[in-house]
Amino acid sequence: MEQKHTISILVNDEPGVLARVANLMGQRGFNIDSITVGQSEEKGLSRMTIVTSADERMLEQVIKQFHKLIDVYKVTHLSQAAFVGRELALIKVEANPATRSEINGIIDPFRASIVDVSPTSLIIQVTGDSDKNDALIELLKPYGIKELSRTGVTAISRGAAFARV
Structure with a gap:
């Protein structure tokens, strides 16, 4: 059953990173309900917050794909704990x-x-x-x-x- 998930992604603060993340989601058939990007606590890194709807299996697959992107440092599935x-x-x-x-x-x-x-x-x-x-x-x-x-x-x-x- 699909439900909303909130994912935090720490990425390089460089041109094209947002496009690559959004492209990956589109290629996997995920709709982005919302996305925000801004500076993080670490210089040179930005934090993306993505809200999407998916079942657990589909979400697990897209998170694995995020880890493969060269500009991604850390992926956190915020919906798994209190946020x-x-x-x-x-x-x-x-x-x-x-x-x-x-x-x-x-x-x-x-x-x-x-x-x-x-x-x-x-x-x-x-x-x-x-x-x-x-x-x-x-x-x-x-x-x-x-x-x-x-x-x-x-x-x-x-x-x-x-x-x-």
Whole structure:
């Protein structure tokens, strides 16, 4: 049975590495639900966080293929242990002076914030797991979402736990 998996990959910080990782996933028939890439704690290395759906056997095969890529230093299947994963969403929603207080009441329990105000819209920033962000987006739809931008998940293992593959 397919389920979502979060994988962290430590790679050389060089041009073309992201393309090679994405190409490998495409060749194996994997869809990338989200991917984020940024500097890691080690100079010259970047950390990729990939969320994909697969059964255990298929996932094991793609992880083995990651290890074969020359630019890959370490692959961690974060979903095997406790981890913290977050994404950022920026939501531009239609808002007039009459609806602003309503929208403020909706976003407050989500610990979201208004980061831009114009005469006809608000830009709301929310950080959290994908389900939390999805829930806020659903609640804001009746007001009219003009634009939506999401970062994808970035994640790290909890505490001393380290699920290495």
